[in-house]
Amino acid sequence: MISKLCNQIFDQSINDYHINNEIDFEPKNPYQTATIEFLLYKKNWIDTAQWHMEDVVRNPNIDCAEGLKLKRKIDASNQERTDLVEYIDSYFLERFEGIQPKADAKINTESPAWAIDRLSILGLKIFHMNEEAERIDASEQHRATCSDKLSVLLRQRTDLSKSIDELISDIENGDKYMRVYKQLKMYNDPSLNPILYSLNKENNG
Structure with missing residues (x-):
């Protein structure tokens, strides 16, 4: 079942990331290039690094220049994730x-x-909610609340995993078919983002 493979690799990637817990750390993908396992590991690593970037950029005391730099990095990560x-x-x-x-x-x-992208994000939510449920410096109420939320996330992963496996089975049996639409993100394209093409027009006279 594809969902079992996905969840195993996502958990592996998340655990590997937290060994160093550094946004800019470059991992060694343990899987052979161009395999589905390689792609899944790389996909989740991008998600995990971006998760932590999103945490940092929400610091109300972050230096404005540093925050803008990080926002640009998140945009690039989003594009890489989509690709x-x-x-x-x-x-x-x-x-x-x-x-x-x-x-x-x-x-x-x-x-x-x-x-599968949603399954990757769920893996991250589960990891970090589990951390909160076990935080020794948090209140008992906080841990209990997070433990309840963790139960919901685990049930959600079970349901989503089942749905993904059923979708794959339906496609294999001819009961459903795939059609893929490129995401066509507009904000990164200087010819489609009105702010960027207006600036370009100004700079070119």
């Missing part, structure tokens, strides 16, 4: 290439890779 999700979807498109959908086949609300 990688599309790579993962390409893996599934190739895997299902020879399958003929049934006449009454339906399309899912999201592609397999975007569902």
Whole structure:
């Protein structure tokens, strides 16, 4: 089942990240290049580093220049994350290439890779909520509340994992089909972001 593989690799990546716990640390991906395992590990590492960037940038005392620099870094990370999700979807498109959908086949609300993207983020929520549930310097009420939230997140991961496996099975059986839309993010494109192309026009006279 693909969800079991995803959850194992996501947990591995999250635990590996927290050995050094440094945003700029460059990991050695333990999986062979161009395999689905390699892509899943890389995907979650990006998510994990960005999770911590988002924590830092919310510091109300952060230096403005440093905060802006970090915001630019988060934007770049978001683009890398999106690109990688599309790579993962390409893996599934190739895997299902020879399958003929049934006449009454339906399309899912999201592609397999975007569902897996949510599973990666859930892994991070579970890790950090578990940390909060065990925080010795927090109040008993805080730990209890976080423990309740952790139970919900674990149930959510179970449900999402099952849904992803069912989606893959439905595509393999021809009951559903894949259609992938590029995300076409506009804010990073200087020809589509009105602020950027206005500046470009000003600079070019």
